[in-house]
Amino acid sequence: MNKVRIKHTILSLAIIPTSVIMLMSCASNEENEQSPFSPKTNATIPADKFDLSHWKMNVPVDLDNNGKIDEISVKTMQGYSHPDFFYLDENGGMVFATPNKAITTANSSNTRSELRQMLSGKNSTIKTSSPSNNFVIASHPLSDRFSAIGGKLEATLKVDHVALRAKHGNKPAAYSVVVGQIHAGKDKALMAKKIGFGAGNEPIKIYYKKWPNHDKGSVFWNYERNLMKDDPNRTDITYPVWGNTWENPDEPGDNGIALGEEFSYSINLHENTMHLTFSAPGKATVNYSVSLANNIDPYGKVDEKDNKWGYAGDWLYFKAGAYNQCSTKDAPGIWYAACLGTGDWKTDKTNGDYTQATFSQLTLSDSSAPVTQ
Numbered sequence: 001m002n003k004v005r006i007k008h009t010i011l012s013l014a015i016i017p018t019s020v021i022m023l024m025s026c027a028s029n030e031e032n033e034q035s036p037f038s039p040k041t042n043a044t045i046p047a048d049k050f051d052l053s054h055w056k057m058n059v060p061v062d063l064d065n066n067g068k069i070d071e072i073s074v075k076t077m078q079g080y081s082h083p084d085f086f087y088l089d090e091n092g093g094m095v096f097a098t099p100n101k102a103i104t105t106a107n108s109s110n111t112r113s114e115l116r117q118m119l120s121g122k123n124s125t126i127k128t129s130s131p132s133n134n135f136v137i138a139s140h141p142l143s144d145r146f147s148a149i150g151g152k153l154e155a156t157l158k159v160d161h162v163a164l165r166a167k168h169g170n171k172p173a174a175y176s177v178v179v180g181q182i183h184a185g186k187d188k189a190l191m192a193k194k195i196g197f198g199a200g201n202e203p204i205k206i207y208y209k210k211w212p213n214h215d216k217g218s219v220f221w222n223y224e225r226n227l228m229k230d231d232p233n234r235t236d237i238t239y240p241v242w243g244n245t246w247e248n249p250d251e252p253g254d255n256g257i258a259l260g261e262e263f264s265y266s267i268n269l270h271e272n273t274m275h276l277t278f279s280a281p282g283k284a285t286v287n288y289s290v291s292l293a294n295n296i297d298p299y300g301k302v303d304e305k306d307n308k309w310g311y312a313g314d315w316l317y318f319k320a321g322a323y324n325q326c327s328t329k330d331a332p333g334i335w336y337a338a339c340l341g342t343g344d345w346k347t348d349k350t351n352g353d354y355t356q357a358t359f360s361q362l363t364l365s366d367s368s369a370p371v372t373q
Helices: 018-026 345-351
Strands: 055-059 070-072 086-088 094-099 112-117 151-161 176-184 204-209 218-224 236-242 263-270 273-279 286-291 316-324 354-365
Touching: 094 316, 094 345, 151 176, 151 316, 176 263, 176 354, 204 263, 236 286, 316 354, 345 354
Parallel strands: none
Antiparallel strands: 055 070, 055 112, 086 094, 094 112, 094 354, 112 316, 151 263, 151 354, 176 204, 176 316, 204 218, 218 236, 263 273, 273 286
């Protein structure tokens, strides 16, 4: 992906701490591996068929016994698979699976088998949080120091399974999985400014949710207000695609998407605007556009409770895979559904206490101007 440089003056440089500016100035001149990708005809691992040259991932295991979830580097990804959690199926689909109960990342109670974009590719000398590994929107005051302005993530997938058992099944996150997202970086220096940046929020998470007694599930996406973690107004706002949104217990019927039914999404973050397209055979295509440089929602209304600069001061990256939302944690709040699980994969798979999604397409590219009618 080519670097894009756009200059602007929307935000004051004062929102960016000195430590971040120093980091940005040091992260340059690396050689990104940009060679064309040619999938093998005898594919046996995901990187044989999918271009994973700008992805690393987390797998819900701790095989090196360091007490942390295993992180697979971009370089290792080129020859990596896991027989349970990340592999090619018999049709060449890239499978992501994760049980309800397993080791998680430090800031989450949800398990994941999930890719994380790395714009610098295999260059392991560049830190994950470096500007060279992340993109920003055009309104970011230091956009010229980042690897890209925006970007595009396109995927075609089917959700094969979602968790079946939850003690608090009425909580919105139960029985759901996130299959694609844009994530903002967690940055303590930015958080210290207390103006909404650096908290590691998500301007988009694409969900699939199916209640255990339903024939079909629903696809929707959430926008998270870009506020500090302790701000009571920081919450996810849900926008429908097919079927219902996450709190609705009604059967979606013909408006929904069944397990094993393929659908596609495109997240095209061009300059300041996130253009979303959702499509599926036999379904009406659904589109949304929303600026990430202000607090105007996709319906054109000002959200007075959101950060007035949106995500303009954050650095961002794409994620894709299976981020299981059926947390085994039993606690107050919408995220803790107390889903069942033992931690033994064979047992949990037999009991249906896991999530699985299979991708037939996953592509990163530069953003593009939307086609006007």
